[in-house]
Amino acid sequence: MKRLKLINKTDLQLRSETIDDILQVFKxxxxxxxxxxxLNKDIPTLLEHTDWMTRKIASQDDYIYIIELNEGAKIxxxxxVRLDLFAENTYTISIFVAPNQYGKGVAxxxxxxxxxxxxxxxxxxxxxxxxxASQTLFSRxxxxxxxxxxxxxxxLV
Numbered sequence: 512m513k514r515l516k517l518i519n520k521t522d523l524q525l526r527s528e529t530i531d532d533i534l535q536v537f538k539x540x541x542x543x544x545x546x547x548x549x550l551n552k553d554i555p556t557l558l559e560h561t562d563w564m565t566r567k568i569a570s571q572d573d574y575i576y577i578i579e580l581n582e583g584a585k586i587x588x589x590x591x592v593r594l595d596l597f598a599e600n601t602y603t604i605s606i607f608v609a610p611n612q613y614g615k616g617v618a619x620x621x622x623x624x625x626x627x628x629x630x631x632x633x634x635x636x637x638x639x640x641x642x643x644a645s646q647t648l649f650s651r652x653x654x655x656x657x658x659x660x661x662x663x664x665x666x667l668v
Contacts, residue, residue, distance in 0.1 A: 523620045525576040525592065525628065532577050533564045536591055544610040548642040572596040574629070578608065578621045592621050594634065600666075601633040618645075622652040630667040637661055 578590035590608030654662035
Protein backbone atom coordinates (compact mmCIF):
# COMPACT_ATOMS: atom_id res chain seq x y z
CA MET A 512 0.00 0.00 0.00
CA LYS A 513 1.29 3.46 -0.91
CA ARG A 514 1.95 5.61 2.17
CA LEU A 515 0.87 9.23 1.99
CA LYS A 516 3.03 11.96 3.43
CA LEU A 517 0.75 13.77 5.82
CA ILE A 518 1.18 17.48 6.20
CA ASN A 519 2.16 19.16 9.46
CA LYS A 520 0.00 21.96 10.80
CA THR A 521 2.70 24.53 10.10
CA ASP A 522 3.01 23.45 6.46
CA LEU A 523 -0.21 25.10 5.28
CA GLN A 524 -1.37 28.66 4.88
CA LEU A 525 -4.27 30.44 3.24
CA ARG A 526 -3.81 33.55 1.13
CA SER A 527 -6.27 35.66 -0.78
CA GLU A 528 -6.69 34.58 -4.37
CA THR A 529 -5.47 36.90 -7.11
CA ILE A 530 -5.97 37.18 -10.86
CA ASP A 531 -2.68 35.26 -11.25
CA ASP A 532 -4.37 32.14 -9.78
CA ILE A 533 -7.20 31.95 -12.31
CA LEU A 534 -5.56 29.50 -14.73
CA GLN A 535 -4.42 27.08 -12.01
CA VAL A 536 -7.86 27.08 -10.37
CA PHE A 537 -9.45 26.53 -13.80
CA LYS A 538 -7.26 23.45 -14.34
CA UNK A 539 -8.32 22.03 -10.98
CA UNK A 540 -11.97 22.84 -11.75
CA UNK A 541 -11.75 20.88 -15.00
CA UNK A 542 -10.25 17.77 -13.39
CA UNK A 543 -12.71 14.85 -13.40
CA UNK A 544 -11.87 14.17 -9.74
CA UNK A 545 -12.96 17.70 -8.82
CA UNK A 546 -16.17 17.64 -10.89
CA UNK A 547 -17.21 14.22 -9.57
CA UNK A 548 -18.70 15.65 -6.37
CA UNK A 549 -19.27 19.24 -7.48
CA LEU A 550 -22.79 20.55 -6.98
CA ASN A 551 -22.63 21.92 -10.54
CA LYS A 552 -21.25 19.19 -12.82
CA ASP A 553 -20.90 21.50 -15.83
CA ILE A 554 -17.30 22.38 -16.69
CA PRO A 555 -17.03 26.11 -17.38
CA THR A 556 -15.19 27.53 -20.35
CA LEU A 557 -12.02 29.45 -19.56
CA LEU A 558 -13.85 32.69 -20.36
CA GLU A 559 -16.76 31.83 -18.03
CA HIS A 560 -14.34 30.84 -15.29
CA THR A 561 -12.25 33.99 -15.74
CA ASP A 562 -15.33 36.23 -15.59
CA TRP A 563 -16.66 34.44 -12.50
CA MET A 564 -13.29 34.45 -10.70
CA THR A 565 -12.71 38.12 -11.48
CA ARG A 566 -16.07 38.97 -9.89
CA LYS A 567 -15.36 36.75 -6.85
CA ILE A 568 -11.93 38.29 -6.28
CA ALA A 569 -13.42 41.79 -6.47
CA SER A 570 -16.35 40.95 -4.16
CA GLN A 571 -16.51 42.82 -0.87
CA ASP A 572 -18.88 40.19 0.56
CA ASP A 573 -17.15 36.89 -0.23
CA TYR A 574 -13.78 35.38 0.62
CA ILE A 575 -11.69 33.23 -1.67
CA TYR A 576 -8.41 31.72 -0.56
CA ILE A 577 -5.68 29.69 -2.16
CA ILE A 578 -4.43 26.87 0.06
CA GLU A 579 -0.64 26.84 -0.03
CA LEU A 580 1.73 24.09 1.09
CA ASN A 581 5.17 25.09 2.33
CA GLU A 582 7.59 22.41 1.14
CA GLY A 583 10.80 23.85 2.51
CA ALA A 584 12.18 26.26 -0.06
CA LYS A 585 9.09 25.90 -2.25
CA ILE A 586 5.51 27.06 -1.69
CA UNK A 587 2.93 25.29 -3.83
CA UNK A 588 -0.71 26.12 -4.42
CA UNK A 589 -2.71 23.00 -3.56
CA UNK A 590 -6.36 24.01 -3.38
CA UNK A 591 -9.10 26.56 -2.88
CA VAL A 592 -11.47 27.41 -0.08
CA ARG A 593 -14.26 29.90 -0.67
CA LEU A 594 -16.84 31.54 1.57
CA ASP A 595 -19.87 32.99 -0.20
CA LEU A 596 -22.13 35.32 1.74
CA PHE A 597 -25.54 33.69 2.15
CA ALA A 598 -27.16 35.90 4.79
CA GLU A 599 -25.96 38.30 7.45
CA ASN A 600 -22.95 36.71 9.18
CA THR A 601 -23.64 33.40 7.38
CA TYR A 602 -21.53 31.95 4.59
CA THR A 603 -21.61 28.87 2.38
CA ILE A 604 -18.27 27.11 2.06
CA SER A 605 -16.74 25.45 -0.98
CA ILE A 606 -13.41 23.64 -0.69
CA PHE A 607 -11.38 21.49 -3.01
CA VAL A 608 -7.77 20.39 -3.21
CA ALA A 609 -5.59 19.39 -6.12
CA PRO A 610 -6.04 15.70 -6.96
CA ASN A 611 -2.39 14.97 -6.10
CA GLN A 612 -3.09 16.18 -2.53
CA TYR A 613 -6.07 13.90 -1.76
CA GLY A 614 -5.82 12.02 1.53
CA LYS A 615 -3.02 14.11 3.00
CA GLY A 616 -5.02 16.22 5.44
CA VAL A 617 -4.87 19.41 3.38
CA ALA A 618 -8.60 20.15 3.49
CA UNK A 619 -8.88 19.45 7.23
CA UNK A 620 -5.97 21.80 8.01
CA UNK A 621 -7.40 24.45 5.69
CA UNK A 622 -10.69 24.29 7.63
CA UNK A 623 -8.79 24.68 10.91
CA UNK A 624 -7.02 27.78 9.56
CA UNK A 625 -10.36 29.12 8.32
CA UNK A 626 -11.74 28.72 11.87
CA UNK A 627 -8.96 31.01 13.13
CA UNK A 628 -9.53 33.57 10.37
CA UNK A 629 -13.33 33.63 10.68
CA UNK A 630 -14.32 32.47 14.19
CA UNK A 631 -17.39 34.70 14.51
CA UNK A 632 -19.39 33.64 11.45
CA UNK A 633 -21.76 30.79 10.65
CA UNK A 634 -20.43 28.50 7.92
CA UNK A 635 -22.74 26.12 6.06
CA UNK A 636 -21.64 23.31 3.76
CA UNK A 637 -23.58 21.29 1.21
CA UNK A 638 -21.90 17.92 0.68
CA UNK A 639 -23.35 15.26 -1.60
CA UNK A 640 -24.16 12.16 0.44
CA UNK A 641 -22.11 9.96 -1.88
CA UNK A 642 -19.03 12.10 -1.16
CA UNK A 643 -18.02 10.06 1.87
CA ALA A 644 -14.58 11.68 2.19
CA SER A 645 -16.04 15.20 2.43
CA GLN A 646 -18.88 14.08 4.70
CA THR A 647 -16.20 12.68 7.03
CA LEU A 648 -14.04 15.81 6.64
CA PHE A 649 -16.75 18.19 7.81
CA SER A 650 -17.79 15.93 10.68
CA ARG A 651 -14.20 15.63 11.91
CA UNK A 652 -13.69 19.38 11.53
CA UNK A 653 -16.47 20.03 14.06
CA UNK A 654 -19.32 20.83 11.68
CA UNK A 655 -22.73 19.60 12.79
CA UNK A 656 -24.69 17.47 10.34
CA UNK A 657 -28.16 19.01 10.00
CA UNK A 658 -29.39 17.00 7.02
CA UNK A 659 -28.30 14.24 4.65
CA UNK A 660 -26.17 16.73 2.70
CA UNK A 661 -25.97 19.74 5.02
CA UNK A 662 -23.49 20.73 7.69
CA UNK A 663 -23.11 23.88 9.79
CA UNK A 664 -20.47 25.44 11.97
CA UNK A 665 -21.75 28.00 14.42
CA UNK A 666 -19.57 30.90 15.59
CA LEU A 667 -16.66 29.79 17.74
CA VAL A 668 -16.54 32.98 19.81
